Amino acid sequence: MAPGPVDHTLGDLAALVGGRAVGDADLPIRGVSTLEQAGPTDLGLLADRSFLSEVPTSEAGALLVSEEIERDAVGVLNRLVVTNPREAVVVLLGHFHPAPIIRAGVHPTAILGDRVSLGTDVTLGPYVVLEDDVTVGDRSVLYSHTVVRQGARIGDDSVAHPHVVLYPGVVVGSRTVLHSGVRVGVDGFGYTPSIDGTKKIPHVGQCVIGDDVEIGANTCIDRGSIGRTEIGEQAKLDNLVHIGHNVSVGAGSFLAAQFGSAGSVKIGARTMWGGQSGVADHVVVGDGARVASQAGVTEDVPAGETVAGFPARRIGDFNKAVAAMYRLAELRQRVRALERALKLGSSGKSTE
Amino acid sequence: MAPGPVDHTLGDLAALVGGRAVGDADLPIRGVSTLEQAGPTDLGLLADRSFLSEVPTSEAGALLVSEEIERDAVGVLNRLVVTNPREAVVVLLGHFHPAPIIRAGVHPTAILGDRVSLGTDVTLGPYVVLEDDVTVGDRSVLYSHTVVRQGARIGDDSVAHPHVVLYPGVVVGSRTVLHSGVRVGVDGFGYTPSIDGTKKIPHVGQCVIGDDVEIGANTCIDRGSIGRTEIGEQAKLDNLVHIGHNVSVGAGSFLAAQFGSAGSVKIGARTMWGGQSGVADHVVVGDGARVASQAGVTEDVPAGETVAGFPARRIGDFNKAVAAMYRLAELRQRVRALERALKLGSSGKSTE
Amino acid sequence: MAPGPVDHTLGDLAALVGGRAVGDADLPIRGVSTLEQAGPTDLGLLADRSFLSEVPTSEAGALLVSEEIERDAVGVLNRLVVTNPREAVVVLLGHFHPAPIIRAGVHPTAILGDRVSLGTDVTLGPYVVLEDDVTVGDRSVLYSHTVVRQGARIGDDSVAHPHVVLYPGVVVGSRTVLHSGVRVGVDGFGYTPSIDGTKKIPHVGQCVIGDDVEIGANTCIDRGSIGRTEIGEQAKLDNLVHIGHNVSVGAGSFLAAQFGSAGSVKIGARTMWGGQSGVADHVVVGDGARVASQAGVTEDVPAGETVAGFPARRIGDFNKAVAAMYRLAELRQRVRALERALKLGSSGKSTE
Secondary structure (H helix, E strand, O other): OOOOOOOEEHHHHHHHHOOEEEOOOOOEEOEEEEOOOOOOOEEEEOOOHHHHHHOOOOOOOEEEEEHHHHOOOOOOOOEEEEOOHHHHHHHHHHHHOOOOOOOOEEOOOOEEOOOOEEOOOOEEOOOOEEOOOOEEOOOOEEOOOOEEOOOOEEOOOOEEOOOOEEOOOOEEOOOOEEOOOOEEEEOOOOEEEEOOEEEEOOOOOEEEEOOOOEEOOOOEEEOOOOOEEEEOOOOEEOOOOEEOOOOEEOOOOEEOOOOEEOOOOEEOOOOEEOOOOEEOOOOEEOOOOEEOOOOEEOOOEOOOOEEEOOOOEEHHHHHHHHHHHOOHHHHHHHHHHHHHHHOOOOOOOOOO | OOOOOOOEEHHHHHHHHOOEEEOOOOOEEOEEEEOOOOOOOEEEEOOOHHHHHHOOOOOOOEEEEEHHHHOOOOOOOOEEEEOOHHHHHHHHHHHHOOOOOOOOEEOOOOEEOOOOEEOOOOEEOOOOEEOOOOEEOOOOEEOOOOEEOOOOEEOOOOEEOOOOEEOOOOEEOOOOEEOOOOEEEEOOOOEEEEOOEEEEOOOOOEEEEOOOOEEOOOOEEEOOOOOEEEEOOOOEEOOOOEEOOOOEEOOOOEEOOOOEEOOOOEEOOOOEEOOOOEEOOOOEEOOOOEEOOOOEEOOOEOOOOEEEOOOOEEHHHHHHHHHHHOOHHHHHHHHHHHHHHOOOOOOOOOOO | OOOOOOOEEHHHHHHHHOOEEEOOOOOEEOEEEEOOOOOOOEEEEOOOHHHHHHOOOOOOOEEEEEHHHHOOOOOOOOEEEEOOHHHHHHHHHHHHOOOOOOOOEEOOOOEEOOOOEEOOOOEEOOOOEEOOOOEEOOOOEEOOOOEEOOOOEEOOOOEEOOOOEEOOOOEEOOOOEEOOOOEEEEOOOOEEEEOOEEEEOOOOOEEEEOOOOEEOOOOEEEOOOOOEEEEOOOOEEOOOOEEOOOOEEOOOOEEOOOOEEOOOOEEOOOOEEOOOOEEOOOOEEOOOOEEOOOOEEOOOEOOOOEEEOOOOEEHHHHHHHHHHHOOHHHHHHHHHHHHHHHOOOOOOOOOO
16 A cells, blocks of 8 residues: 655654664655565665665665664665564554554444344444344454354454355354455355265354454355364464365464365364365364475374375475485486396386 | 254154154253264264264263164263164254245345346345346345346256356356355456467356256356356355366266366266366366366376376376385385495495 | 347358358358357357367357368368458357447446546446545446455456455556456465464555456455565466465466465566466566476476476476386386395395
């Protein structure tokens, strides 16, 4: 977002973050950006040594830099020198981009069913639909077109971006953020054969999202068939993730984009999953486990283990196996040489 | 969903499903759940022997269990004993969770174009938009915000959950369920080079979804460029699936979450695809074929075959190749031993 | 879409595309389709020799065919013979399916915030929401329920299909098409550990989509944290793609369905990515690089290179390694034969 017409100088900002202005303290500064994209009225963030090579070509008006590497930066003369640039940038961003003022209140086009309970200072955007028996906690914000079906509940200080859909009876905690297009409480993918063809297993279970969770755009979470699907507190799900029925995701786990979990999987606390990784049904994954991008987990993973590949194996084993796989041509040559030395394998069957 | 204040006893429910109450027949029961999540007023489902180990720690008020394994279950004394617990649970769920009463009728905020044809007892939720020449069959339900574009048709007894979009001219059969965020009839990904840069191939073909299909949340189905995209009857698609232009999916096929099909693929009847699997354009996959999770099919698959890996191969071959790949270190050592025995390969070129 | 009641003859159409009618020039023709799906009033497209085998069983009323292969087609006697059938089909499709007349204007249910700027002949469908300070250029069309948040801008002649969401401050170019359910400018997946648990990195950067871009249904594009996410002009993104924060996608690149990019990736111009492929954070991919379906790129890719597999390698190396992997059983047998010849490995440790 374009920063507003706020007038700050390098010196003002140094005072704000408890840092030191070097060079032109009166330089007007209007934003913070990456070194590559910063312009003459921006602070360019020199977060660590790996970005030093970008300084000479940066058009930043000034550097935001630590004491430690300041001397090694060449080419931009104005600086805001601080102890920890990453901490300072959070303060500065809050300063340049104050939280938008949301016009609290219920938009006249929002539709509320019977027995809807709204906390204090709830915001409902245009065309929001809350069906019967829905509860929304204090200060929560539901943006345009969000639909909360019958009996679903949202805690305090939570946010649903435009176009979120909660199926009936879903429970969402407090301080939880649902990005645009999130679907929670969908019927799971469960069918049984029957005489008249495939029969759907009823999905009447619950779907419970904890506190302080963030769920990325267009992510889908199925409800339990019976029993529950649960996302633990502080879990973070990226865009386009799929969570099957009766899955539990432990507190503080990170699921990167396009991750997918089949049904009835138990994922421990503080696990980390790379993009496009997946896990088969009924697998148990221990606390703190880590899974590489695109890995496919088909068996239980012990706590703290790191795995990769399909079917997923310990990452050290995977890396060795892949390295060996790319050296197979050489191994085949060595075997050929042995065969020649022993006058074996010369029957023409070998294609080498 | 929290069960309502329905008053049932273990004895009542035994009569309902033609089973036998053991223990306290007057015990009030308010729902059915998994053994792990059941509470003191729930029946806990002991579906088969694999769940026996969960009984001692279950807080279920009573077990739903078969004659056959009843004697082996310890720790929960009240039981509802039946011939087939999986069948009984479907009856019980219907009892505890009667189908919600939908307030049939057209919500006053629904917008209908010209020449829209609605069957009897159609339900249109808030903010539904039906463009010109749309047809919706008897008893179909379109939930909030669903958009049906010009000339599209939906059969009888079908359901579109909130936020479904059908592009112009799409045809959806009867008794078909479209979950939230489904997009049907999207332009395919087809471009041709031209003198003025890339040119889009017009997508004027059809997109036809059969009867008794279920399509998961946020799944996207492209229309034909010319010709048709077709999803056969009784096919089941999970969440976040992608179907390219001019694909045909055979009747009764199961496509798990995040499956993706490139254009012009022909998928036979009763195939099964694991999560995150995919198939390249113009491939033909025979009836009853099965594809492992994350597999990438690049060549035709004969009927009844099971494949895995990328590029996908017969699953037996894949499993053997992977096993051998993880034993390569051992094979390399054996080759090294042979070289030593023959005094070969000692030139230092080998890194082992 | 069913062709309207337009009356054309084979002869008329030959005149239209500068071709030659063979057989019954008075045959009424109502559409163009694939050979497999064409009926007796359709032209069946015989695009190249690979479709010759479909002619004998086609029910097409006439063939659309080149001079070159006309003589080799048997079974359909009426023909429209042209120099280039693929070019002719674009003309014919435009004729049979004229662009729909859009009722320009702002639907009375569209909601406009303060200081919204609309160009000439802008179309806003039912229930569109434009927040404060939004700009929409001349002749752009925003279909039902699309939401454009505060300060976002759309150029001229662009289209947003139903249910698109643009987050605050997003910039979309001219002649760009956003399919249903696209989310642009989402907060990226960035967190840092802190004393009170995980802390979200503010995402206040920009998100800029160029001119002549097309973005598939339900695709999600994150904004920059600081700095920018950029999609270059003429880039084409398929359905269900994920683009992380601070990524740049070069002009004219093609990203097939379910592609995913982690954060801060630099993708060059005119690259091509297969379905379900992905790339890890901070990777740099050169102009014209090509990535196979399901490949996972973890290291920089030079311009013009083609890679496959996970972790991605040059496609030639990948293909050789896979081929060798599937011949490992044979290699193991050869090693066993050598061991026998040398009386090695007979200790029973070997499992073969």
